[in-house]
Amino acid sequence: MSKKMPISVTVNGQTHDLLAEPRELLIYVLRERLDITGPHVGCETSHCGACTVLMDGKSVKACTVFAAQANGASITTVEGLGTPDSLHALQRSFREHHGLQCGYCTPGMITRAAKLLEENPTPTEAEVRFGMAGNLCRCTGYQNIVKSILAAADEMNAEQEVAE
Amino acid sequence: MTRAVHQSTPHDSASLHVAGSARYIDDIPEPPGTLHVYVAQSPHAHAKLITLDLEAVKRAPDVVAVLTAQDIPGTNDCSPVMGDDPVFISSHALYCGQSLFAVAARSRDAARRAASLAVAQWEPLPALLTIEDAMAAESYVLDTRTLERGDVDHALQNAEHTLSERFHIGGQDHFYLEGQACLVVPSEDGGVHVRSSTQHPTEVQHTVAKVLGLADHAVTCEVRRMGGGFGGKESQPALFASIAALVAHHTGKPAKVRLDRDDDMVMTGKRHDFRVDFTVGFDASGVIAGVDVVHAVRCGMSADLSAAIADRAVFHADNCYHLPAARIRSFRCLTHTVSNTAFRGFGGPQGMLGMEQIIAAVAAHLGLDPLEVRRRNFYRPGADTTPYGMVVEDFVADQIVDELADSADYSERRAAIVAYNASDAAAATGIRRGIALTPVKFGISFTTTHLNQAGALVQLYSDGSVLLNHGGTEMGQGLHIKVAQVVAEVFGIALDRVRPSSTRTDKVPNTSATAASSGSDLNGMAALRAAETIRDRLAVVAAERFNCAPEDLTFADGTVSCADQHLPFDALVKAAYLARVSLSATGFYATPKIHYDAERFQGRPFYYFAYGAAISEVSVDTLTGEYRVDRVDILHDAGRSLNPAIDLGQVEGGFIQGMGWLTTEELWWDSAGRLRTHAPSTYKIPTAGDRPRDVRMALWDQGENREDTVHKSKAVGEPPLMLAISVLQALQEAIWAESSQAGMLLDSPATPERLLMALASQHNE
Incomplete structure (x- = not known):
């Protein structure tokens, strides 16, 4: 067995100190060692996006990030965006606009969409399609996913205006 | 009064899904001591197993059990019907990726590493890989079936025009986002509790019982949800549940199988690919007098559900059209490839595409708008009996087509496209456009009557x-x-x-x-x-x-x-x-009313039909073969929908999945029978960016089931997939606009490469 290395990752605001194998992947640290199972394993080759999380503010596919690369990083998963009792605007929007069917891709979709709207709070439909093209969904045909993201953007911008 | 039905209520698990708290098999906390199972596979498409040395596997770190065909206390079979799908190879490998032995270890990684230490000796045998191979060798997994009604030879001999063509229809991987997975926990009395990602818990239960040599009552199968199924979790989960149950049985420990994506794509069956040959006889107005159709169906190495799938293709070889005389022969080819299986539509899409291509060929031959040819052949009073003898009592495709053609300005747009394709602008840019309207009539009920x-x-x-x-x-x-x-x-x-x-x-x-x-x-x-x-x-x-x-x-x-x-x-x-x-x-x-004589291929196999229609418009760059779908209009009949938002989601998702099947999703086996497109890097399902620019879809507001279904609703899971035939035919129209010899039928999937080759072959003629 290879030598383990100590790493420290902050996930959804909570810091964890772990010993990680050199080849260990972030997705398995999250899912199997921290019991954070919102991010899913879909393809393990960074194509499907079911494992998408935010790492230091960037969208990453946790199936192709080594745990060691996440040392010192701050990770946000879908669980960190909101809870069933207190949902993020995107989470509410995906529910209300039927932006999901089987739901397996949903945590990755929402986490990716959160970053997309942070970078571009008023995206066009084409920009949403381009920005979400790294996340696969086999059920919905994307219609309601795009609709959910655009509706959430509107809601978040309206909230922003009220706040200002 | 507040109604619960006919409301667009969100999915019952939506709140859990968006929060990441809905649990799939792999999200369930593992019971203490859970073993992880890796399934080792045959590297050959067809070979005799000479020796299998697993000593090094057994000695590898963290390995707890290694199981082969000899370790099965019951029957070495996990097939749904015919008894021809071994859990583990006992003498011959029949496809590349077939289950050979299982390693159970304390981690998935350890199991996988240990499996690579096996030493197997094989004697490779000649393999039949393609439909052409199987047809030449007369290699069939099931008896050839023929449905015949009317005097076909007479109809064809006396027809004003006849045409004969051949084309191929590719298969499709399900690509459910959640791969095959199951978790088996042994119970105190020798039974097992199986959590499986399956569309068919009863079959998993019965198969596990058969493999373990137990009575059905000793096995419980439970499924809360799947991360997508599409038919790929109908018969396929039984193998993995059986293997996990064998591990649990032999070790007394919980056991989990979760397939890696590549293994999933290599090991599990797919939509059947077809070769379709037809001869059609028709008059100058495009009215069909008779058809003689041959389906050559690649079933793979075993029967699986292919009998019912190939039958359903035959049942849909008419689609919406009255065929006064029809002969449909169905060859069920045995090949040394993975056994093909259920996939949304279950043979219906291939059968229907066959008929729609006949219409396209007739229209091209006569220089008519294909929609006119469709209308002239629609089922109508007095001409309402299908080749299998069922009277179509609920035909509404004509109404849906009229409404859609009208609301989407089909005729005006088609005229504009024809004019554009003949213009200098089209010649200068090399962009050709195409538009097609295709209808769907899909029979609802299992054709195996007792399943209803x-x-x-x-x-x-x-x-x-x-x-x-x-x-x-x-x-x-x-x-x-x-x-x-x-x-x-x-x-x-x-x-x-x-x-x-x-x-x-x-x-x-x-x-x-x-x-x-x-x-x-x-x-x-x-x-x-x-x-x-x-x-x-x-x-x-x-x-x-x-x-x-x-x-x-x-x-x-x-x-x-x-x-x-x-x-x-x-x-x-x-x-x-x-x-x-x-x-x-x-x-x-x-289900009442249904009856069907399987021997004679006659009866009323379906309680009713679901209908829909779609218009797709495309642009093709004739210099590169690249294309895009510019606009799609859909009108679909879900009866009086129980939940319009959910049903519309099926329509949208089904259409896009069908579009993937016919355009970008290409399964590619090499000459050794190895699947080379076994990950999303090489197998392209549609992304958000591939969705047509402009989609206008609706449930048909006049929809109501004539039969006494639950609140007069109609089934909606599979039928919309076939709306995507309009995309393939729009691409075909665009290609034909480039050539003086319209009518060469496109094989699918119509990838840009295939379009380019079609254009090149036309230019060469």
Whole structure:
């Protein structure tokens, strides 16, 4: 067995100190060692996006990030965006606009969409399609996913205006 | 009165899904001691196993058990019907990727590493890989079937025109986002509890029992949800559940199989690829006199569900058109490739595409608008009997097509496209455009008649809340919310008072697969009956209290009323409990009217038909073969939809999945029979960016099932997939615009490469 290395990752605001194998992947640290199972394993080759999380503010596919690369990083998963009792605007929007069917891709979709709207709070439909093209969904045909993201953007911008 | 049915309610698990708290098999906390199982595979498409040395595997770190065919206490078979799918190879490998042995270890990584230490000696044998190989060798897995009605030879000989063509239809990987997965926990008395990502819990239960040599009652299969199914979790999960159960049986430990994506794509069956040959006879106006069609179907190394799939292709070889004389022969090819299996549409799409290509060829030959040819051949009164002898009583495709063609300006747009394609602008840019309208008529019912049954168990607790159980499984299609709506409607209570629960074989036994689009038709009706049984018992209690007749009661808005007397539903339930009234009931449903003589290929295999139509418009760059879908208009009949938002989601998702099948999703085997497109890097399902620029779709507002289905709804799972035939035909129209010799039928998937090759071959002619 290879030598383990100590790493420290902050996930959804909570810091964890772990010993990680050199080849260990972030997705398995999250899912199997921290019991954070919102991010899913879909393809393990960074194509499907079911494992998408935010790492230091960037969208990453946790199936192709080594745990060691996440040392010192701050990770946000879908669980960190909101809870069933207190949902993020995107989470509410995906529910209300039927932006999901089987739901397996949903945590990755929402986490990716959160970053997309942070970078571009008023995206066009084409920009949403381009920005979400790294996340696969086999059920919905994307219609309601795009609709959910655009509706959430509107809601978040309206909230922003009220706040200002 | 607040209705529960016909409402666009979100999916019952939506709040969990968006929060990341909905659990799939791999999200369930593993019981202590859970072993992880890797399934080692055959590297050959066809070979004799000489020796298999697993000593090094057994000695590898963290390995707990290594199992082969010799370790099966029951039967070495996990097939759904025919007994020809071994759990492990015992003598011959019949496809590349076939299950050879299993390693159970303390981690998935350890199991996988250990498996690579096996030393196997093989004697490679000649392999039949393609439809052409199998047809040349007359290699069939099942008997050839022929459906014949009318005098076909006479019709073809006397027709004004005849055409004969051949084309190929590619297969499709399901690419459910959640791969095959199961978790098996041994119970105290030698039985097992199987959690499986399966559309068919009963089959998993029965197969595991058969493999372990147990009675069915010793095995329970449970499924809360799947991360997509699409048919790929109908017969396929039985292999992996059997292997995990064998590990649990031999070690006494919980065991989990979760396939890696590449292994999943290599090991599991796919949509059948077809070669279609046809001869069609027709008159100068495009009216068809007869067809002679040959389906060559690649079934792979075993029968799996291919008999019913190839039959369904035959049943859909007419689509919406009256064929006065028809002969459809179906060859079920045995090849040394993975056994192909159920996939949304179940042979129907291939059969239907065959007919639509006949229409396209006829229209091209006569220089007519294909829509005109379609209309001239539609089923109509007096010409309403299908080749299999069923009278089409509910034909509405003509109305849907008229409405759609009108609302989407089909004729004007087609004229504009024809003019554009002849213009200097088209010549200068090399961009050609195409438009096509295709209809869908899809038969609803399992063609294996006995499968058209369902059971439900409804439990009303003394606080007035309801736990709902039925034989159907949730794979994202919204079955559980639709059935919950049906039950809430019966009791007149809020939807959140009805809780759908896991599908379990120890609650509702002997269920059919959630397949054939039948989920809500069958289970919705069974649940309706169970709920009505309980409501009738409650009505007796209420009628006594109100001193009225039970039939004068209403159950609505959480209140039970008789004229001006009211009682909260929950209070009535409590009163019924105190009066010692049973508050749980089972419900059972068997689809009426259907009958079918399989030997003669005649009867009424379907209770009714679902209909729809789509118009697709595309642009093709003739210099590169690249294309895009510019606009899609869809009108689809879901009857009186139980949940319009959920049903529209099926229409959209089905269309895009069908578009993937016919355009970008290419399965590619090498000359050794190895699948080379076994990951999303090489196998392209549609992304958000591939969706057509402009999609206008709607459920048909006049839709209503003529038959007595649950609230007059229609099945909607599979039919919309076939709306995507319009994309393929629009591409074909665009290609034909480039050539003086229109009519060469496109093979699918119509990838840019294939379009470019089609253009090149036309230029060369």
